[in-house]
Amino acid sequence: MISFQSVGFVFQNGTRGLHDVTLEIGEGITAIIGANGAGKTTLVRHMNGLLVPKLGNVFVNGQNTRDATVAQLSRMVGILFQNSERQLFSNTVEEEISYGLKNFGLRDDQIGAKVDEVLSFFDLSDYRGKSPLTLSGGEKKMLCLAVVLAWEPDFLVLDEPTIGQDSINKERIEALVRRLASKRKGIIIISHDVEFLWNLQPRVIAMSNGSILADGKASHIFSKRRIIQKTRIVRPQLLELSTILETVSNPFSSQDQAVNYLKDLMNKSPLKTSA
Amino acid sequence: MENEIISFIDYSFAYQNSGQRALENINLSIKRGEIVVIVGPTGCGKSTLLRSINGLIPHMFQGEIKGSVTVDGLLVQESPVNELSKRVGLVFQNPENQIFMFTVERDIAFGLENTGVPRLEMKKRVDEAIESLGIGHLRYKPPYELSDGEKHRVAIAGVLAMKPDILVLDEPTSLLDPRSAMDLMKTIEGLHKKFGMTILIVEHRLEFSAVIANRIVVMNKGKIVSTGPVREILAAEESLKLGVGIPPITRLHMALKDGGIELGQTPITPKEFMQNVRGKLHD
Ligand SMILES: Nc1ncnc2c1ncn2[C@@H]1O[C@H](COP(=O)(O)OP(=O)(O)OP(=O)(O)O)[C@@H](O)[C@H]1O
Numbered sequence: 001m002i003s004f005q006s007v008g009f010v011f012q013n014g015t016r017g018l019h020d021v022t023l024e025i026g027e028g029i030t031a032i033i034g035a036n037g038a039g040k041t042t043l044v045r046h047m048n049g050l051l052v053p054k055l056g057n058v059f060v061n062g063q064n065t066r067d068a069t070v071a072q073l074s075r076m077v078g079i080l081f082q083n084s085e086r087q088l089f090s091n092t093v094e095e096e097i098s099y100g101l102k103n104f105g106l107r108d109d110q111i112g113a114k115v116d117e118v119l120s121f122f123d124l125s126d127y128r129g130k131s132p133l134t135l136s137g138g139e140k141k142m143l144c145l146a147v148v149l150a151w152e153p154d155f156l157v158l159d160e161p162t163i164g165q166d167s168i169n170k171e172r173i174e175a176l177v178r179r180l181a182s183k184r185k186g187i188i189i190i191s192h193d194v195e196f197l198w199n200l201q202p203r204v205i206a207m208s209n210g211s212i213l214a215d216g217k218a219s220h221i222f223s224k225r226r227i228i229q230k231t232r233i234v235r236p237q238l239l240e241l242s243t244i245l246e247t248v249s250n251p252f253s254s255q256d257q258a259v260n261y262l263k264d265l266m267n268k269s270p271l272k273t274s275a
Numbered sequence: 276m277e278n279e280i281i282s283f284i285d286y287s288f289a290y291q292n293s294g295q296r297a298l299e300n301i302n303l304s305i306k307r308g309e310i311v312v313i314v315g316p317t318g319c320g321k322s323t324l325l326r327s328i329n330g331l332i333p334h335m336f337q338g339e340i341k342g343s344v345t346v347d348g349l350l351v352q353e354s355p356v357n358e359l360s361k362r363v364g365l366v367f368q369n370p371e372n373q374i375f376m377f378t379v380e381r382d383i384a385f386g387l388e389n390t391g392v393p394r395l396e397m398k399k400r401v402d403e404a405i406e407s408l409g410i411g412h413l414r415y416k417p418p419y420e421l422s423d424g425e426k427h428r429v430a431i432a433g434v435l436a437m438k439p440d441i442l443v444l445d446e447p448t449s450l451l452d453p454r455s456a457m458d459l460m461k462t463i464e465g466l467h468k469k470f471g472m473t474i475l476i477v478e479h480r481l482e483f484s485a486v487i488a489n490r491i492v493v494m495n496k497g498k499i500v501s502t503g504p505v506r507e508i509l510a511a512e513e514s515l516k517l518g519v520g521i522p523p524i525t526r527l528h529m530a531l532k533d534g535g536i537e538l539g540q541t542p543i544t545p546k547e548f549m550q551n552v553r554g555k556l557h558d
Pocket residue numbers: 011012013015016017034035036037038039040041042043082419420421422423424425450452
């Protein structure tokens with residue numbers, strides 16, 4: 001469990017980062033949405049101790065983040081950062097993955113096996129000996145994800161995981177998130193990609209101006225006009241369609257659902273009899 | 276071609292020490308005033324293609340070139356970067372590689388200061404760029420103390436203020452909140468209408484950019500595999516296989532079509548989809 005208790009944070013230049021944030025995040029999939037500058041990245045940087053609250057406390061599995069090092073907390077909370085270039089520093093892709101594992105005290109054979117596993121999962125085996133800085137934007141992001149996953153943390157925080165990803169990679173990330181959730185891990189996803197989030201139907205925490213604006217089911221959060229305005233989102237297309245078709249009390253959460261509904265609708269229409 | 280502004284002829288490029296070609300025998304012609312979206316799988320060479328237009332390749336990134344790229348009559352390989360950058364404005368995939376001044380305002384003005392634009396004109400353009408990206412509240416802040424999406428907006432504003440003839444954007448909406456992404460597309464469309472700018476956009480998500488584009492170019496493994504009108508490409512089976520970010524509503528349309536329900540023109544937005552449905556229901 002990650003728990004925020006009345007957390008406030010102010011940057012050195014006086015900018016308000018977080019204001020009176022209280023929340024609990026456990027296992028399963030939790031999405032965080034909000035306009036640019038709402039405080040999403042600032043919130044998750046509190047989860048592994050990169051930032052420490054000015055007011056209040058953050059606990060990770062009962063441990064106050066004030067009393068632990070970033071390295072200790074990172075074993076429990078792995079963060080994929082929004083900007084992957086800042087996260088990469090090794091000479092080769094392979095070293096990039098093994099570095100953290102060495103620090104956690106794994107044996108060489110364990111490290112080797114782990115590196116093989118994640119490289120093949122993310123289709124990066126060809127890049128093994130290359131410098132991470134020569135990868136494409138999307139490949140860098142995938143490498144960072146591979147690095148974090150290799151640690152097998154209890155909580156995985158993904159700050160904009162779909163940037164630079166084609167839809168096949170997005171489906172891969174989606175499958176991974178679902179698998180981790182089924183293993184009772186906690187996955188926290190920050191994303192502006194509402195279509196990606198809609199597929200996952202997560203719990204959604206909406207942020208605005210450093211505060212929590214709302215917290216609830218995706219179908220609820222993405223439907224409320226006030227939340228849409230304050231978080232500057234655009235409704236996912238299937239939800240928008242549900243709204244127009246007035247099925248919004250039970251919106252289409254998958255394409256199959258929409259196909260079935262529309263087939264029914266079209267069959268009832270005179271069109272079908274004439275066809 | 277007469278009104279051609281960018282032309283790749285039998286162009287290949289391999290980054291130094293990489294052992295393989297990032298671009299392979301590219302032939303592509305862009306007309307003045309076109310809005311073209313470039314799509315393709317992660318790592319297929321989209322950014323490399325864009326770098327070959329503004330001279331980053333070969334002037335910053337070394338490697339082996341075959342064939343040629345010509346931009347507004349200039350052969351890129353032989354033209355100095357400052358000549359090219361008068362014509363081509365490139366927004367990088369990672370905004371941190373593009374912002375470096377002490378305040379947002381100075382950062383946006385930086386390019387203009389170096390081109391000798393009169394002060395009044397400069398101020399006007401900076402104001403317009405700040406206004407259209409909605410970053411007035413960040414004007415006097417240092418760019419490195421901003422959120423990632425805010426940085427991205429600053430980087431985009433800096434390029435827009437230059438009013439280049441050719442505007443090239445590498446995933447410009449990836450860090451923006453959805454409203455800002457839509458606003459940006461409107462701004463780009465406006466610049467296109469007003470100044471006849473030629474615009475190239477690399478994007479994975481097509482919900483926003485497909486609406487304003489004239490044409491999509493699909494790449495795979497360093498090659499151009501198809502190019503055509505937006506709706507045609509979105510509806511092509513090959514696009515789905517390659518992982519092109521086809522909007523969910525377009526996918527729904529295709530799924531219904533596969534199930535024997537033909538609704539008409541390929542939609543990009545739920546509104547367009549509903550127009551099709553209503554058309555059929557009221558037949
Ligand atoms: N290092 C910093 N110093 C000062 N202020 C900062 C710093 N980093 C971010 N801020 C400010 O703090 C606020 C929250 O930023 P944060 O990065 O958490 O936003 P975000 O919700 O992640 O936005 P985005 O969607 O753009 O990534 C913003 O107003 C931002 O300008």
